[in-house]
Amino acid sequence: MFEKLEQELKNIINLENKPKIILGLSGGPDSVYLFLFLNKLAQEDKIELICAHLNHEWRTEAIIDVEFCKNLCAKNNIKFIAGKASELEIAIKFNGSLEEIGRKLRRYFFNKILKQEDANYIALAHHLQDQQETFFWRIIRGTTLKGLSGMKMLQEAYIRPLLNIEKKDILDYLDKNNIKYLIDYTNYSDKYLRNRIRKYVLPALEKVDSRFSKKFLTTLNFLQEEEAFLNKITENNFNIIFKNINNKYTGNLTEFKKLDIILQKRILIYWLDKIKVKFTASNSFLLEILRFLNNPNGGKHKINQDFSIIKKQNNFMVL
Amino acid sequence: MFEKLEQELKNIINLENKPKIILGLSGGPDSVYLFLFLNKLAQEDKIELICAHLNHEWRTEAIIDVEFCKNLCAKNNIKFIAGKASELEIAIKFNGSLEEIGRKLRRYFFNKILKQEDANYIALAHHLQDQQETFFWRIIRGTTLKGLSGMKMLQEAYIRPLLNIEKKDILDYLDKNNIKYLIDYTNYSDKYLRNRIRKYVLPALEKVDSRFSKKFLTTLNFLQEEEAFLNKITENNFNIIFKNINNKYTGNLTEFKKLDIILQKRILIYWLDKIKVKFTASNSFLLEILRFLNNPNGGKHKINQDFSIIKKQNNFMVL
Structure with a gap:
């Protein structure tokens, strides 16, 4: 059995x-x-x-x-x-x-x-x-x-x-x-x-349609393959953009800005997950960070009471 | 109005x-x-x-x-x-x-x-x-x-x-x-x-849930963004792998084999669409072509009565 x-x-x-x-x-x-x-x-x-x-x-x-x-x-x-x-x-x-x-x-x-x-x-x-x-x-x-x-x-x-x-x-x-x-x-x-x-x-x-359950599984398998592929691309690009110095991840802004917005969002999620930020990032939250990162001025953006993102020269990191 | x-x-x-x-x-x-x-x-x-x-x-x-x-x-x-x-x-x-x-x-x-x-x-x-x-x-x-x-x-x-x-x-x-x-x-x-x-x-x-229609549209927009991103990657890789010589697309096998299977499948669909093969490629059909392309031997694979794919040295094309 x-x-x-x-x-x-x-x-x-x-x-x-x-x-x-x-x-x-x-x-x-x-x-x-x-x-x-x-x-x-x-x-x-x-x-x-x-x-x-x-x-x-x-x-x-x-x-x-x-x-x-x-x-x-x-x-x-x-x-x-x-x-x-x-x-x-x-x-x-x-x-x-x-x-x-x-x-x-x-x-x-x-x-x-x-x-x-x-x-x-x-x-x-x-x-x-x-x-x-x-x-x-x-x-x-x-x-x-x-x-x-x-x-x-x-x-x-x-x-x-x-x-x-x-x-x-x-x-x-x-x-x-x-x-x-x-x-x-x-x-x-x-x-x-x-x-x-x-x-x-x-x-x-x-x-x-009685085929529903069987075909749903087919769909799910395709989506999982595509999602895994996007994850792989995300991880590859994360490793290109971020350097880990003393357990702090520092991102290269020029390289980051070259990427498609879809990839930028995924990399942000991947990064926030790696540094164990304790909340789920909503789409509007991600867009807010992207606006900050793409803005030519330097500065600091508060995420919540525990975290801020800062830009310094050509890099960005959390504080 | x-x-x-x-x-x-x-x-x-x-x-x-x-x-x-x-x-x-x-x-x-x-x-x-x-x-x-x-x-x-x-x-x-x-x-x-x-x-x-x-x-x-x-x-x-x-x-x-x-x-x-x-x-x-x-x-x-x-x-x-x-x-x-x-x-x-x-x-x-x-x-x-x-x-x-x-x-x-x-x-x-x-x-x-x-x-x-x-x-x-x-x-x-x-x-x-x-x-x-x-x-x-x-x-x-x-x-x-x-x-x-x-x-x-x-x-x-x-x-x-x-x-x-x-x-x-x-x-x-x-x-x-x-x-x-x-x-x-x-x-x-x-x-x-x-x-x-x-x-x-x-x-x-x-x-x-009365939110269904509104949220469905949100989901659809996300999926469309992700699909467009995958299309862009597919097109970029297609242009790297294929050369157009006298209106015949010739693909580089070594470069093709380096890619993730998800990308290989998408590139095949993109290619078959470009040369106007008049049928919709099923997943099993795509896997069949991939098996042929990844096989070390050269040769010819019949797609239907009108088309065959051939491998010659390090290239592949349709006949």
Whole structure:
């Protein structure tokens, strides 16, 4: 059953050194399915598996979820680590929807466990419908190629082996094999845009053409290839323009100004990401910086309370 | 009323030389709306307007459409040219859906009139909902960034001044001003994928978030910028790799092989388009050519009955 999945996993990570993998286990069908697969690999001694669960402490029933995950691991002799959001000493700025905050908290928690356990990867159970929801969620909010190209199977330490699998195949498998999982009733609420996309937009697309899911994956693969190519160009040009002196990146203004605006924007994002500026740059923000950099006068431009960009002779850097 | 539209038109074409514009007039609401706008400019002596209508001869009622368009033009003193599909001496290969064949026939007809009348532009009444339909139509069939980036306001001799206008604003205007237009009942048939998208997918998106249309336009603009940037890189690299000798393009294999596969594919499409190969290259077709070009042996690869690609020493060309 899991042969194809094992092949896909081998395409993205090396199983020969028996990697240590942290699975983000919520107790929902997707993560239980991924647990079954990774647990099989663990029993075959191909990987070392640890499960991690974060209690956001938003719902009183959350304690049931923790117990469910703990028992599943105990029965299979898998190490289980539970955390509480309130116990994370964390300085993330809590902008955005509840969903986004939840995602940031989990990401912080998993990264902490990764370090603490000296593990290699964090496995998440995102599947094809999650890609579809994200795609349409982003179209509805306005996005770029990067936004549309979605999650990747391997992204830094994160692996998502189920990305090409359809939700209905996951549910079919669990139900046929009488495997228990938790149902998160907030998934059904019309309050969240993502849920409304799942309930109304995806079924409409399936209804108008049954090829939708298959062809969506084709589209996504093309977009990912094109996005990866643009990233490569961005990185090459970043390395030409910036010099790293004492861990400070200094950019050459003349070289920067020669580039297409698309590349200038991408290089700014790449740079701000490298120096770990803690916010997501909006398009108008990027245009504001570009206006400053293209202005012939020197000077200083305040980004936020922590950062300013300065121009000095033919160079620019952050202060 | 039409001030904003006139400004947008001025952004893409020069009105100072009083350009001659052929309007593709079907008699439907969109082209009638565009007629009103262009007719106003013609009455103000800012452009020269000619209307052209192609009867596909698929429906017996089609003759009513011709009469409607003819009358609208006569009343406003605008030159009107009608054509019949059966009278076009045409060698287009009729692949694809009825919709696609219709589009190819109209395009051939408009290009013929453009030449014959020594005109500058062909104006078409595509609007924002057409962009949306095309976007989702392509996702459902599988596409690339180019496919998603949609139609442009100015594309060779074609102008589409209504691209940022919503269908409902067009209908509101016509109905408020008691302006007659034709209704094409095939637009309501569930037989066509495009119609099903219009009836089921777009309303679902509007329902889940009222910002959809506005944000869709933001997304489209980003994708168009990114696609234009990739086109620029493609063209630059094409000019490095290919030499034009006696109207034959000869490519340098060593230089070609250095490029990223994404760029190789785009350059092949650009090249096949330049030498007017009369078919749309599928991804598997492109990969087949790339395998041939990257193979160390020389030789010849047949594309179709008219074309072959040959490798000779360090060059490649078509035969």
